[in-house]
Amino acid sequence: MTQQHGKKIMIVTAPANGKRFCGETNYYEQLLTAVANSGGKGYVFPLDKNPMDRKGFYWDAPNRRWVAAFCPIPDIVYNRYPFKIRENKLACKRFFQWLDDQHIPCFNTAFFDKLTIATLLKNDAVLSAHAPLTEQLRSLEQLRRRLKKYPVVFLKDIHGAQGRGIWKVVRKGKSYQLHSQRKVFPSLTFPALSCLLQPVIKQRTLLIQQGIRSLKTADGVYDFRVLMMKEKKHWQCIGTGIRLAAHGGFTTHVKYGGKAASTNAALLRPPQAVVAFIGRHVGRLLDASYPHIREFSMDMVMDRNRQLWIVDINSKPMSFDENIIQQKRIRKLVNIFLKQGV
Structure with a gap:
């Protein structure tokens, strides 16, 4: 067993045009600084076409700079590779x-299949009581049937992430609205809706998900982002952040105008004990299907x-804007890396 001091941590990501690597640079700087302060050594490895080259970078915290380096064989790998396909x-x-x-232990080993x-x-x-109906969309007739049952459905690209590849369809009487992230198509007949969606259905693998009439503010909808981590074989809820959609938006992703709510915003919050209970149950369910999971949101x-x-x-999970959640996450990751392993 490798000793805690000198333990080598590798963060796997991907190359990026015009940058050293893809990913959340600030997060990696903080994480590798915390690893170094606890006696370990961390590297970022942009996994390329020649994966055995192991050309990467380490963070020189005193001089606040990334330094190119050959990555030694790691003791543990933190998979942050950002491209699902x-x-x-x-x-x-x-x-x-x-x-x-x-x-060599590695977590999380892959993206989840939606x-x-x-x-x-x-x-x-x-x-099942907390899961909206979600199924693969195979035909426009299936879409018609689901819209008869639910006034709102979401179409999601099975390979989408961070708000990309999501459409909202709303039934209003005998007409329909189609919302993309950038445009709204109002007052559509079903044949007109079908014409707009047919190319998307042909080119992508889509899920159709029941829309939930969620709570909203005067400006729009909001939702909750929950971070779960596994330490010493037990799942823990690290924290819950609230995300607000942009005015008129239907997702809360930052790329499309979403933002974190302030901690004192007058918004209805879910009971934390209930959130933690659901999160622990999800964690145990994932453990049975996906190896080496230590975090999810x-x-x-x-x-x-x-x-x-x-x-x-x-x-x-991406970084949390709530500093108290993100710093707790980093502390727990360092403990997992240097003391527990996967």
């Missing part, structure tokens, strides 16, 4: 297979009856 390509597969062959997650939630006796909404719904689960 490319993660399944040969170069990535070769690298992660090499880690497995060398018995349809698999939806099926797991639907089939669980506890979590849930996007949740609360309807007007104060029922909580899970609308998405993310295997590689």
Whole structure:
């Protein structure tokens, strides 16, 4: 067993045009500084076409600069590779297979499959009550049937992330509205709606998800982002952030105008004990299907009856704007890296 001091941590990400690597640079700077302060050594490795080159960077905290370096064989790998489709390509597969062959622990090993997650939630006796209907969209007739049952549905690209590849469809009487992230198509007949969506359905693998009449402010909808982490075999709720959509928006992602709510905003919050209970149950469910998970986040909404719904689960959570949550996350990651392993 490698001793805590001198333990080598590798953060895997991807190359980026015009930058050293993809990802949240500030997060990695803070994380690797905390690793170094606890006696470890950390590197960022942009996984490229030649994964065995191991050309990466370390963070020189005293001089606040990234330094190019050859990454030594790590003791543990933190997978932050940001591209879902490319993660399944040969170069990535070769690298992660090499880690497995060398018995080097790695978390989280891959993106979650959205349809698999939806099926797991639907089939669980506890979590099914918090799971909106979610299924693969195979035809326009299926869309018509679901819109007869639900006044709002969301269409989600199975490979989408961070708000990309989401459409909202609203039934209003005998007409429909189609919302993309940048445009609204009002007063559509179903044939007109079908013409707009047909190319998307042909080119992408989509899920259709029941829309929830969630709580909103005068400006728009808001939801909850919950961070869960596993320490010493137990899942813990690290914190819950509130995200506000842009005025007229339907998702709370920052790229599309979403923002974190202030801690003193007068918004109805879910009971933290209930959120933690749901999160722990989700964690145990994921453990049975995905190896080596140590963190995930849930996007949740609360309807007007104060029922909580899970609308998405993310295997590689982005940084939290709430500093108290993010710093607690970093402390726990360092403890996992240097003391517990995967």
